[in-house]
Amino acid sequence: MGVPRKPVEPPTQQQAAFLEQAIEQYGKATYNFAFRLTHNEADARDLTQEAFIRVYRAWRSFQPGTSFLSWVYRIVTNLYRDELRRKKGRYQEEIPEDNAPQKFAGERPLAVTPIEDYVESQLSEPLARSLQQLSPDQRQVIVLADIEEYSYQEIAEVMGCSIGTVRSRLHRARALLRRLLQKQQER
Amino acid sequence: MMQHLTNNELIDYLHNALPAQADAAVYAHLEQCASCREEYDAEAALTEFLRGYAAREEREMPATLKAEIWSRIRGAQPTALQRLAALWRPAMGVPVAAAIALAAYFSMGHGTGAPAIDAAYYLQDHAALTSTVPFNERTNVHPAELEGATAASNQQQQTLASAASAADAIP
Numbered sequence: 001m002g003v004p005r006k007p008v009e010p011p012t013q014q015q016a017a018f019l020e021q022a023i024e025q026y027g028k029a030t031y032n033f034a035f036r037l038t039h040n041e042a043d044a045r046d047l048t049q050e051a052f053i054r055v056y057r058a059w060r061s062f063q064p065g066t067s068f069l070s071w072v073y074r075i076v077t078n079l080y081r082d083e084l085r086r087k088k089g090r091y092q093e094e095i096p097e098d099n100a101p102q103k104f105a106g107e108r109p110l111a112v113t114p115i116e117d118y119v120e121s122q123l124s125e126p127l128a129r130s131l132q133q134l135s136p137d138q139r140q141v142i143v144l145a146d147i148e149e150y151s152y153q154e155i156a157e158v159m160g161c162s163i164g165t166v167r168s169r170l171h172r173a174r175a176l177l178r179r180l181l182q183k184q185q186e187r
Numbered sequence: 188m189m190q191h192l193t194n195n196e197l198i199d200y201l202h203n204a205l206p207a208q209a210d211a212a213v214y215a216h217l218e219q220c221a222s223c224r225e226e227y228d229a230e231a232a233l234t235e236f237l238r239g240y241a242a243r244e245e246r247e248m249p250a251t252l253k254a255e256i257w258s259r260i261r262g263a264q265p266t267a268l269q270r271l272a273a274l275w276r277p278a279m280g281v282p283v284a285a286a287i288a289l290a291a292y293f294s295m296g297h298g299t300g301a302p303a304i305d306a307a308y309y310l311q312d313h314a315a316l317t318s319t320v321p322f323n324e325r326t327n328v329h330p331a332e333l334e335g336a337t338a339a340s341n342q343q344q345q346t347l348a349s350a351a352s353a354a355d356a357i358p
Contacts, residue, residue, distance in 0.1 A: 011260060019260070023253050031248040036241070045252055052256045127240050145202055146234045147241040152204045167204070171195045178233060 011056070019056045022068065027052070030072050036143045037080050039132055047083075051075045070150075073158045077140065084136055130180035138173035145170050192216055192223045197230050 011019070030051060035044035054075050055062075062071060131139055137159070144150045144158060145166075155166045192200075192213060199205050200213045217224050 010262075019256075023256065027248045027253060028246075031252070032241075032245055035246060036244075041249075045249060048248070048252060049256050049259065053259060056256075056260060123236070124240050124243060127236060128244075142237065143241075146237040152202065167195075167199065170202070171198055174198055174230070174233060175194065178229075181233075 015056065015059055018059045019052065022055055022072075023052055026069055026072055029069060030076060033073055033143065033148070034076050034080070036147065037076070037136065037140055039128070043083075047076055047079055050079050054079075067154075070154055070158055073144070073148075074160070077158055077160070080136070080140075126181055126184040130177055130184065133180055134173055134176060137169060138176065141166060141169045142173050142177065191220065192226070194226065194230065197223070197227050201227070201230050201234060 027048070031044055031048045034047040034051070035041065038044050038047065051072055055072060062068065131142070134142070140159065141155060144155045145152075150158070152163045152166045152170075155170075156163045159166065161169075196205070196209075196213060200210060203210075205213060217227055
């Protein structure tokens with residue numbers, strides 16, 4: 001991702017400890033969140049890296065008692081949005097063709113995959129494909145509401161919009177997702 | 188009996204986003220309306236499906252990502268050698284570093300002009316290669332901190348930094 005890179009000030013001891021702990025505790029969640037938005041390892045990696053640089057720079061503005069993860073998610077959201085603006089259209093173009101080989105079942109060869117994994121991968125593939133067809137905002141509202149189990153209020157804070165917008169976005173996103181899944185089942 | 192629930196109401200109900208009174212009304216309706224209950228189950232199944240999918244797809248943060256964040260904060264990308272060290276670990280890294288150091292020492296020729304690479308570089312390199320935590324602050328010896336560090340070592344750092352950015356450019 002072409003996020004502009006500003007030079008970073010050397011850390012104070014406290015600041016270094018803050019970042020160390022932030023990555024330790026929330027690095028994985030942040031990376032997974034970024035991956036769910038982008039469905040792309042390289043972009044998820046860049047988003048995570050840039051987000052923690054912002055955390056590092058703005059560490060004093062974090063208010064104890066508020067959710068650290070929501071703060072990081074908001075940073076990731078804004079970075080992702082900037083990136084989408086910069087590369088408008090790119091993410092839509094990445095929707096895989098129906099016949100293109102898919103990689104959702106992981107790297108293991110099918111022959112040694114236990115049957116449960118196989119069945120799950122059969123379920124995952126249409127869902128992954130359908131999620132990719134949602135708009136970035138729709139995908140994000142679903143990730144936050146249904147996977148992260150955030151309240152509408154929390155989602156509004158992360159996405160920087162009103163609760164009403166969260167509500168209507170989620171309604172539309174879920175309706176579309178159901179239609180897309182149904183369409184795949186009918187094939 | 189109130190009219191059938193909309194999917195939007197069911198979605199809000201599912202996400203605990205209705206005011207108490209509306210929430211109770213939906214609950215009461217679902218108790219007695221099989222067709223709305225069926226629709227509610229479908230919405231709930233979608234959420235379950237998404238959660239199951241997310242759990243299956245959950246990944247570990249890439250091993251080098253943390254080091255990359257730290258090295259950006261320290262103002263440099265990890266050098267090509269540090270990247271190798273992260274992959275190789277001391278078992279291979281130490282003999283290789285020793286071989287490179289010996290070869291460089293003997294090929295330099297003594298007293299013929301300033302050496303291209305100074306001792307500080309080897310110290311730094313050795314620390315990087317032998318460390319099991321290659322990017323840990325304490326294991327990095329910065330040439331500038333060493334006594335007798337010369338302009339040559341700074342130049343060396345710049346060369347390493349540009350080598351690292353060249354390495355980054357490789358897909």
